[in-house]
Amino acid sequence: MISHWILGPGAVGRLLAHSLAPQFAVTLIGRRALLNEQRLTTPEGKRRVQRLNALTVNQLASASQPVPGFVHITTKAMAAEAALERIASVIPSTTPLVLWQNGFLAQPRITDSWLGPVLCATTTQGAYLTGDDEVVHAGRGPTFIGDLHNRHPALAEALAAMLSQAGFTASAVGDIRQRLWQKLAINAAINPLVALHEVHNGVLRHGAYSARVDAVVKEVAAIMQAEGIQPPKGKQSEHAWLALVWQVVENTANNKASMLQDVEARRPTERSAILGPLMESAKRHQLPCEELVALDLALAKKETAYAS
Ligand SMILES: NC(=O)C1=CN([C@@H]2O[C@H](COP(=O)(O)OP(=O)(O)OC[C@H]3O[C@@H](n4cnc5c(N)ncnc54)[C@H](OP(=O)(O)O)[C@@H]3O)[C@@H](O)[C@H]2O)C=CC1
Numbered sequence: 548m549i550s551h552w553i554l555g556p557g558a559v560g561r562l563l564a565h566s567l568a569p570q571f572a573v574t575l576i577g578r579r580a581l582l583n584e585q586r587l588t589t590p591e592g593k594r595r596v597q598r599l600n601a602l603t604v605n606q607l608a609s610a611s612q613p614v615p616g617f618v619h620i621t622t623k624a625m626a627a628e629a630a631l632e633r634i635a636s637v638i639p640s641t642t643p644l645v646l647w648q649n650g651f652l653a654q655p656r657i658t659d660s661w662l663g664p665v666l667c668a669t670t671t672q673g674a675y676l677t678g679d680d681e682v683v684h685a686g687r688g689p690t691f692i693g694d695l696h697n698r699h700p701a702l703a704e705a706l707a708a709m710l711s712q713a714g715f716t717a718s719a720v721g722d723i724r725q726r727l728w729q730k731l732a733i734n735a736a737i738n739p740l741v742a743l744h745e746v747h748n749g750v751l752r753h754g755a756y757s758a759r760v761d762a763v764v765k766e767v768a769a770i771m772q773a774e775g776i777q778p779p780k781g782k783q784s785e786h787a788w789l790a791l792v793w794q795v796v797e798n799t800a801n802n803k804a805s806m807l808q809d810v811e812a813r814r815p816t817e818r819s820a821i822l823g824p825l826m827e828s829a830k831r832h833q834l835p836c837e838e839l840v841a842l843d844l845a846l847a848k849k850e851t852a853y854a855s
């Protein structure tokens with residue numbers, strides 16, 4: 548039986564573990580001990596309890612586990628490389644990895660440094676934790692799998708089939724880089740502003756916020772063009788990116804964005820994974836990015852204030 552290791556037992560990691568466990572061998576790996584009896588609340592409000600095989604990184608070194616078929620990394624973007632480093636000595640260097648992070652920080656770095664295949668997943672599944680033994684699956688959405696250089700289409704197909712068997716709507720795609728950058732554009736336009744002002748996504752439609760969104764999207768659209776990233780619908784243009792972002796704001800008006808959840812929990816945000824690649828690209832292509840830099844600085848200041 549294919550075994551899946553899931554490194555990072557947070558919202559996505561536990562949702563994945565609950566979904567895969569009935570049909571596959573699953574090991575959930577964290578840096579601290581987790582209860583083996585875990586609860587899931589479905590989007591329909593049903594509650595399920597399941598025993599999951601949960602180990603700490605330290606226990607993993609002494610436990611005799613079968614070699615994993617896949618290692619899913621489900622930490623936040625900034626933690627992915629360090630988390631992988633902690634387990635790298637106990638898995639073959641050819642083990643397929645699956646990166647579930649938003650942004651575009653961990654994906655190119657781990658793809659360049661890992662010997663084995665590195666698949667990337669982008670998902671609009673929504674999940675959040677309510678405690679050490681419970682995850683809420685807030686909403687369903689599609690998941691796309693691929694690798695940055697399109698070298699492993701069969702592996703992506705095989706994983707998408709397993710995830711589909713586990714109840715995800717998953718597809719293998721040949722354009723995962725495009726999809727990761729498209730999501731990055733949306734996250735850059737929405738997440739920093741709502742996190743800084745501590746508002747739900749829908750508030751961006753009002754007052755001075757909407758002009759800030761437009762100004763951010765203007766910078767992002769030029770960067771996307773320079774990176775060769777098309778908006779999912781329509782031709783490359785500022786108008787198409789604006790339409791996309793405003794549609795997501797509308798669809799998620801009542802959402803508390805992930806970056807706002809991080810700010811409220813006083814955790815580091817994923818600003819380096821979301822704003823970082825855009826600012827780097829702007830610099831490389833000599834494009835303006837004053838709005839993005841201002842958002843990044845303001846978020847850094849906010850994080851420093853609550854970290855001290
Ligand atoms: N939640 C969602 O709905 C979605 C999330 N994503 C993306 O998925 C990624 C994960 O998000 P999410 O699950 O919400 O994040 P969480 O903060 O809920 O989970 C992150 C987990 O990683 C663990 N972790 C951190 N460092 C290590 C380490 N060195 N070794 C092992 N585990 C570690 C944390 O453990 P500890 O508790 O000890 O801190 C925590 O359990 C992010 O990039 C996010 O943007 C994408 C789409 C939807």
Ligand SMILES: CC(C)(CO)C(=O)C(=O)O
Pocket residue numbers: 733734737738748795799802803804805806
């Ligand atoms: C699309 C959006 C902004 C929805 O809240 C999101 O992906 C997030 O919160 O990270």
